[in-house]
Amino acid sequence: xxxxxAVLLLAVGTYAFRLAGPLLSGRLALSDRLRHLLAVxxxxxxxxxxxxxxxxxxxxxxxxxxxxxxxxxxxxxLRRAPFPLVVIAGAATxxxxxxxxxx
Amino acid sequence: MNMRPxxxxxxxxxxxxxxxxxxxxxxxxxxxxxxxxxxxxxxxxPVALSALVFAGGSQFAAxxxxxxxxxxxxxxxxxxxxxxxxxxxxxxxxxxxxxxxWRRLLGxxxxxxETAAFALQQNEPRRRRAAYWLCGIALYVVWNxxxxxxxxxxxxxxxxxxxxxxxxFPAVLLALVLPSLSDRRTRTAAVxxxxxxxxxxxxxxxxxxVLLALVGLLFAGRPEAGExxxxxxxxxxxxxxxxxxxx
Numbered sequence: 001x002x003x004x005x006a007v008l009l010l011a012v013g014t015y016a017f018r019l020a021g022p023l024l025s026g027r028l029a030l031s032d033r034l035r036h037l038l039a040v041x042x043x044x045x046x047x048x049x050x051x052x053x054x055x056x057x058x059x060x061x062x063x064x065x066x067x068x069x070x071x072x073x074x075x076x077x078l079r080r081a082p083f084p085l086v087v088i089a090g091a092a093t094x095x096x097x098x099x100x101x102x103x
Numbered sequence: 104m105n106m107r108p109x110x111x112x113x114x115x116x117x118x119x120x121x122x123x124x125x126x127x128x129x130x131x132x133x134x135x136x137x138x139x140x141x142x143x144x145x146x147x148x149p150v151a152l153s154a155l156v157f158a159g160g161s162q163f164a165a166x167x168x169x170x171x172x173x174x175x176x177x178x179x180x181x182x183x184x185x186x187x188x189x190x191x192x193x194x195x196x197x198x199x200x201x202x203x204x205w206r207r208l209l210g211x212x213x214x215x216x217e218t219a220a221f222a223l224q225q226n227e228p229r230r231r232r233a234a235y236w237l238c239g240i241a242l243y244v245v246w247n248x249x250x251x252x253x254x255x256x257x258x259x260x261x262x263x264x265x266x267x268x269x270x271x272f273p274a275v276l277l278a279l280v281l282p283s284l285s286d287r288r289t290r291t292a293a294v295x296x297x298x299x300x301x302x303x304x305x306x307x308x309x310x311x312x313v314l315l316a317l318v319g320l321l322f323a324g325r326p327e328a329g330e331x332x333x334x335x336x337x338x339x340x341x342x343x344x345x346x347x348x349x350x
Contacts, residue, residue, distance in 0.1 A: 002175060042283075083131070093268060
């Protein structure tokens with residue numbers, strides 16, 4: 001469940017990150033090192049979400065159908081297929097495998 | 104803010120590119136709404152997240168953590184680490200938001216990867232400002248409307264597993280993150296983090312494994328010389344990738 005206080009915490013924190021630059025830019029500057037780390041951290045978290053979301057359900061393995069669908073979506077995205085096709089092909093692959101009895 | 108002078112200040116091609124990015128984000132927003140509600144969250148959650156947080160990646164991340172059984176605080180922490188990347192963007196576009204206080208406070212909420220990239224593409228201050236505001240206002244409207252429509256549609260879907268919708272969530276995130284993985288050190292850090300997160304999943308409460316992935320940052324390396332100046336070009340490139348994806 002996502003309670004209202006969690007939505008508000010995320011909103012206020014995000015707004016603070018946005019407003020810091022416009023408010024403080026005359027007085028301090030961010031180092032290249034920090035900029036680099038923040039950009040990499042975002043990519044690391046997104047990929048970790050992809051991996052855990054594709055492979056795990058609760059504390060166990062999600063079954064083969066879901067990662068297979070995500071793999072198809074990933075290949076299509078790499079080949080620059082349009083976004084709707086990427087998502088629909090991924091979901092359809094998983095759905096078809098389940099229809100064929102793959103977990 | 105009146106939209107007509109903004110449109111006249113910008114080149115036709117820029118306005119068209121902004122429209123294409125809005126179209127792409129509308130599809131992402133609709134998937135976000137549909138996945139959240141079909142996953143079991145009440146309609147107000149994706150709608151409130153979109154209006155108040157207005158940052159797609161972190162919205163997906165927070166909802167993903169919660170839907171996989173994670174705690175609300177783990178969801179907030181994941182979303183905040185993701186949105187920390189907006190901090191340097193804020194410094195980069197600070198000149199765009201110069202002016203009366205209300206404009207700075209309002210304009211800050213419109214700061215996203217896309218608005219920053221479009222502002223940075225423009226050389227002249229007047230155009231930078233016009234690109235930022237036009238992209239920001241258009242995206243804010245399009246994003247919130249598409250999330251609401253997606254959420255309503257998501258409520259009508261019956262058996263989400265039979266339709267493979269659980270694969271749609273990681274598929275969307277993968278499509279979003281792929282452009283940033285062209286950098287080798289980022290890729291290494293991300294792969295290490297993903298392996299750690301998956302390996303930790305059986306043992307840790309849901310939500311924490313994804314945060315643990317940040318140990319991958321040990322492999323992030325040092326920024327190359329001149330990286331911050333090149334960053335603007337990279338961002339513009341990412342937006343171009345998104346445009347191609349729509350075509």
